Amino acid sequence: MDISDRLLIGTAGGLRTPEGKILVDVDVTSMAAAGDRWWLLAGGRDLFRLRDGQQQQVAPVEGPEGRCVIGDGDDALVGTAEGHLLRLAGDELAPVESFDAAEGRDAWYTPWGGPPDTRSLARDADGTLFANVHVGGILRSSDAGATWTPTLDIDDDVHQVLAHPTEPGRVFAAAAVGLLWSNDAGGTWTRDTDGMHATYARAAAVVGETLLLSASEGHRGHRAAVYRRPLGGGPFERCTDGVPEWFDDNIDSHWLAGADGLAAFGTPDGRVFASEDEGRTWEPVAEQLPPIRAVAIRA
Secondary structure, three states: OOHHHHEEEEEOOEEEOOOOOEEEOOOEEEEEEEOOEEEEEEOOOEEEEEEOOEEEEEEEOOOOOEEEEEEEOOEEEEEEOOOEEEEEEOOEEEEOHHHHOOOOHHHOOOOOOOOOEEEEEEEOOOOOEEEEEEOOEEEEEOOOOOOOEEOOOHHHOEEEEEEOOOOOOOEEEEEOOEEEEEOOOOOOOEEEOOOOOOOEEEEEEEEOOEEEEEEEOOOOOOOEEEEEEEOOOOOOEEOOOOOOOOEOOOOOOOOEEEEOOEEEEEOOOOOEEEEOOOOOOOEEEEOOOOOEEEEEEOO
16 A cells, blocks of 8 residues: 555545545544544534545534544544533434543633633543643543543643554653653653754654654744654654755644654645655655645554
8 A cells, every 4th residue: 555545634625635636525624543444523513434435424513613533443532622522422422521520621721711622632552542622731531531630731731642553551742842751641741852943842643663743933833843753762853854944834733643654744835745764754745735634644
C-alpha cells in the first residue's frame, strides 16, 4: 500500500486522497480510525462511519457542536464545544453525565472568556480514555467513562492529547508549555522543551520509535515548525529536509499523524508533507487543498 492509499486528508471541502479525490463530500471536523473502520465528524453536526469504501450517516450531534471524535469498533465518543462528551448509543449520541460531573470542571476556562471545548480524545492500548479540555487539562477514565480524574495543571494549556498505539500508559500532550509526557497514564507528567525554538506546541504524533511535535511562538503561529525526537528522550530536532524553514501559522491539532513507518502533516495554506523515515526527510504530496481540518494514516 503506497502513500496515496494510506493517507487521508480531512478538509473543509471533503475527505480527500493526496491526489485530491473526494471520498466523502462533507466539511470534515475530525476523524479517527477504529480497527477496519473510520469515524468521521462532519460540520460539527453529523457522525459518519466509513467501512470498505461505504459511508453511513450514524447520528446527529445535538446541542453544542462536535469538536473531536474517537472510536473503538462500533463504539464512538464525540467531544463538543462547551466542554461536553457524547457517547454513541444506538442511533443517538447521548451525553456522558460523568464527564459533566468531573472534578475541577468549575475552573475550566478560555483566555478570551468563552466556554472551553473538549478539544481532543485518546485511548491507550489498555483502553484507558483521555480527554483534553481547552483550557481544562487532561482527564483520565480507566472505567470506560464511568468516572473521570484530572491529571495535570489546567494552566499548562493542552492542545492535543495522544496515547502510544501499543504501549499502555504512555501518553503525550502538546501544550503551550511544550511537550508533556507520562509513562503511568497521567499519574505523573514530565515537561520537555530541549532543543525547541519555542514552547507553544499544538500537535503530536508517534511514528515508529520517534515522537513528532509541532510548535510555534504563540497562538498566532509565528515561526511554526515540526520537530522530532526519539521516544525514549533526547533533544528535539527541527525538521528541515524537504520542508520550508518556517511556517507562518500553526501546524494545528490533528494536522500531524503517524502510523507504521509513515508520517504526514498539513499546513494552513493547503499543503501536505509526508515522510517515510520517521520525519528525517519530507516530501510534498498534496497542495492547493481546501482548509485542512485533520490528517490521518491507515495502519
